[in-house]
Amino acid sequence: MPEQYDIAIIGAGMAGASLAAEIGLAANRGPSKSIIVLEAEDSPGYHATGRSAAFWEECYGGPDIAPLTIASGLWLREHGFLQERGALYLGREDDEQVLQDFLRRFAKSDVDLTRIDRDRLEGFVPGIRPAWDRAIYQPRCADIDVAGVHQHYLAQARKAGAHIACRARLLEACVGDRGWTLCLSDGRQVHAHTIVNAAGAWADEVAQMAGARALGIQPYRRTVAQLRTDPALHDTVPLCLDISGNFYFRPDSGKLWLSPHDEVASPPCDAAPEEMDVALAIDRLEGVVDWRVEAVERKWAGLRSFAPDRKPVYGFDPRMPHFFWFAGQGGYGIQTAPAAARLGAQLLLDLPRNTMTKGLNVELYMPDRFAAAMA
Structure with a gap:
């Protein structure tokens, strides 16, 4: 029998770990969700997360990314993950x-x-x-403790009940009336109502594996x-x-x-x-x-x-309602992680915005902006 989860997140780098943690925190305000985070490598964060240049800079990524970075800054400072540099x-x-x-x-x-x-x-x-x-x-530019942020989110995700599964590369994803059946490289099968594509450089490959259209990431x-x-x-x-x-x-x-x-x-x-x-x-x-x-x-x-327009992609695929994009973070996925994950969890769970996210223009990041290419 496949293992049963509400949400399967593909990728345990900063994107997947932070989103899993935020989904878990959101359970305090509504029904809890069972989560599995699937990581192809031996440990989370092996690729982009573990190779960051480790700075938080408000201008990095341009004016469309600055609101995400600035919204993340207060959380990062309050948790002691930034050291001022300029x-x-x-x-x-x-x-x-x-x-x-x-x-x-x-x-x-x-x-x-x-x-x-x-x-x-x-x-x-x-x-x-x-x-x-x-x-x-x-x-206000600062050094950022990337490993500290990543480990914080992994710990918060586990505390909320999320299962982090390493050496579990996605091989096949089939959708049916009751959700997704995922076949993994370790021989297991997982059933999930919703899958989240937080696969970084492999985001388009995961989308195509699931039958969604690639976005050109x-x-x-x-x-x-x-x-x-x-x-x-x-x-x-x-x-x-x-x-x-x-x-x-x-x-x-x-x-x-x-x-x-x-x-x-x-x-x-x-x-x-x-x-x-x-x-x-x-x-x-x-x-x-x-x-x-x-x-x-x-x-x-x-x-x-x-993504082709250099902005991240957060939200449900317009053609596949149980396939959620959380990808295309470019070189600013670390510095925007707190606000991006909070916004992602709110979109995924249909929750209202809060102080951190209320100033963000979510339309900039939704995947339906590529609707013509996905048709």
Whole structure:
């Protein structure tokens, strides 16, 4: 006999874990739901969640994502998962129009942005080269304890009765009058009334397996390297991002985390860094600061998965009423997790908005915005 659940969530990364926890919390205000979270790997969070660059930045993802990030910030701070750092969007003379456009895009948002000059910039980033003479400062940017947030949500989900099943890759999903029958790689069968697609880079594959239309959610590889530099980077240096999108770096316990801000289309896979991307990142860094790179100590890559319009997808599939999308979080799935999961649980369970979610425009994220492509 198949195991019986109300909800089966595919994926135990940050998306699946946070949504399971929020569904469990919602049981305090209504009927409880039995939940199983299915994870293909040996442990939750092996892919994108475990490879995050670990920062919370209000501008990251653009004005349509900022409300989710800002709504999540209070929860993250209250739970002790953020450590203030600040962010600098760096520019040169040729970048002036890009800097102005950036400020204009966020003019009507709640993001705190300030133009700073070369003198103040030197105080933030010792050794910055003369050509980099202007920047935008965002003071509320913070480091985020990704593992802490993920483990918190997994613990909350288990406390609410959710079963986290690892090494349980979805092989087949069949829908009938009474819900879904799921066949798993460990030989089990699971029956669930509703399935949630929180499969990250595999979201479109899961949808097609279930008989839903793919939305065009595309994974892209992003590379990060940990460097030892001379001088060693002081931990008070802000997160530094090229306003034109060619690099970002930040300190981490005296080391430097550096990315070439690459975005290389990839099939769903266990992503690995390319040597050329690491070399490109170092070359770009050397054009920004006069620090000497002594060693590449670590390097890794992860997949960031985007829907065609670069916004996440939350909600029931318009053609399959018991198939719920919770995917396409791009590179901001960690920093938006609290608000996204709260909103996702409210949509899934047909609950009213609360203080965290009432200011969110849910229409931006619903899957029916792709109705023409899904017809």
